[in-house]
Amino acid sequence: MLRLSLVFVLTTVLVSGAMATEVPVWIKGQHFQLRGEEVRVADDGIHDPTNDAVNVLQQPYEAMKGFPRDGQNIINWVEVLDEGLINPRKSLLGDEEMFPADFDIIFKNTGSMPYVRFPHRPHTEWLTCLNCHPSIFLPQKGGNPVTMSAIIQGEYCGVCHGKVAFPPTMNCGRCHSVSRESGFLR
Amino acid sequence: MALNAQRRNLGRSAVFAMMASLTAFALPQVAHAEYADVVINNYADAAGMRPVVFPHWFHRVRFRCKVCHADLGFQFKAGGNKINMAKIIDGQFCGACHNGEIAWSVENCGMCHSGIPGTPTHFHGSTVQRLIAPTYKALEKPADKK
Numbered sequence: 001m002l003r004l005s006l007v008f009v010l011t012t013v014l015v016s017g018a019m020a021t022e023v024p025v026w027i028k029g030q031h032f033q034l035r036g037e038e039v040r041v042a043d044d045g046i047h048d049p050t051n052d053a054v055n056v057l058q059q060p061y062e063a064m065k066g067f068p069r070d071g072q073n074i075i076n077w078v079e080v081l082d083e084g085l086i087n088p089r090k091s092l093l094g095d096e097e098m099f100p101a102d103f104d105i106i107f108k109n110t111g112s113m114p115y116v117r118f119p120h121r122p123h124t125e126w127l128t129c130l131n132c133h134p135s136i137f138l139p140q141k142g143g144n145p146v147t148m149s150a151i152i153q154g155e156y157c158g159v160c161h162g163k164v165a166f167p168p169t170m171n172c173g174r175c176h177s178v179s180r181e182s183g184f185l186r
Numbered sequence: 187m188a189l190n191a192q193r194r195n196l197g198r199s200a201v202f203a204m205m206a207s208l209t210a211f212a213l214p215q216v217a218h219a220e221y222a223d224v225v226i227n228n229y230a231d232a233a234g235m236r237p238v239v240f241p242h243w244f245h246r247v248r249f250r251c252k253v254c255h256a257d258l259g260f261q262f263k264a265g266g267n268k269i270n271m272a273k274i275i276d277g278q279f280c281g282a283c284h285n286g287e288i289a290w291s292v293e294n295c296g297m298c299h300s301g302i303p304g305t306p307t308h309f310h311g312s313t314v315q316r317l318i319a320p321t322y323k324a325l326e327k328p329a330d331k332k
């Protein structure tokens with residue numbers, strides 16, 4: 001019986017080992033610390049826990065404690081900034097101003113999905129015009145053949161959304177926010 | 187008596203097996219790193235250093251995107267900036283702040299070079315990483331054999 005259990009243990013260890021080697025830890029995983037989760041930097045799967053300096057680094061759950069979250073329970077950085085919970089510098093020394101542009105673009109070529117409203121205002125609180133125009137988006141109406149396929153592959157909106165801004169595979173309604181029946185004309 | 191001993195033995199070994207398999211599965215098999223952490227390993231592994239982990243969340247709390255991505259010239263691409271220590275010490279890229287004046291300076295090797303050795307350059311948790319990159323990996327395998 002002891003032998004049987006040993007065989008069982010060995011197979012489980014081997015199988016789990018094989019599973020771990022097949023897909024490296026850094027690929028698999030969950031990429032948002034959801035509300036209530038506290039994963040230390042040293043335990044996050046990409047930092048080396050044998051590196052003592054890791055213990056000096058700030059913990060994400062401390063830095064982002066109480067930050068507002070969206071419908072998918074991930075941090076809503078636009079609200080974080082609007083509510084004044086953070087005041088990130090606008091230049092290296094913080095002595096420059098941002099130039100927020102407050103106008104929306106409505107994308108109506110959205111199949112059966114609600115139209116997309118692109119608000120310039122929250123984007124220009126973080127970025128300058130030149131970050132997006134003209135290299136990612138031509139500043140021209142209808143000049144950008146944006147598709148979900150391109151976005152998921154990291155083009156157009158996907159240069160940021162899906163890497164650092166909220167991902168295109170969650171939160172459809174944060175972009176597709178204008179009802180097709182609303183008669184919104186632009 | 188013998189039957190009792192056998193039962194006890196069976197119970198013990200079952201408990202042992204369960205505990206051992208639980209420990210095996212409790213080992214970290216998925217990463218819990220924060221969304222938008224970037225691992226940069228252009229040169230580090232080859233130079234015998236741990237790869238760099240850049241936490242976006244830490245920096246965006248303190249600076250607008252524009253400061254690094256417009257003023258300092260960081261491309262929107264993981265590993266795309268070809269940063270090396272000479273450039274940093276020269277005040278370019280990370281070195282614009284990490285100079286002991288705005289942020290801590292380059293003597294703190296392990297605070298940037300903090301990743302698990304062998305981790306490739308990637309944008310942690312990105313949609314491309316999760317949905318597109320694994321497909322590319324699988325396609326590259328037959329070519330390697332030639």
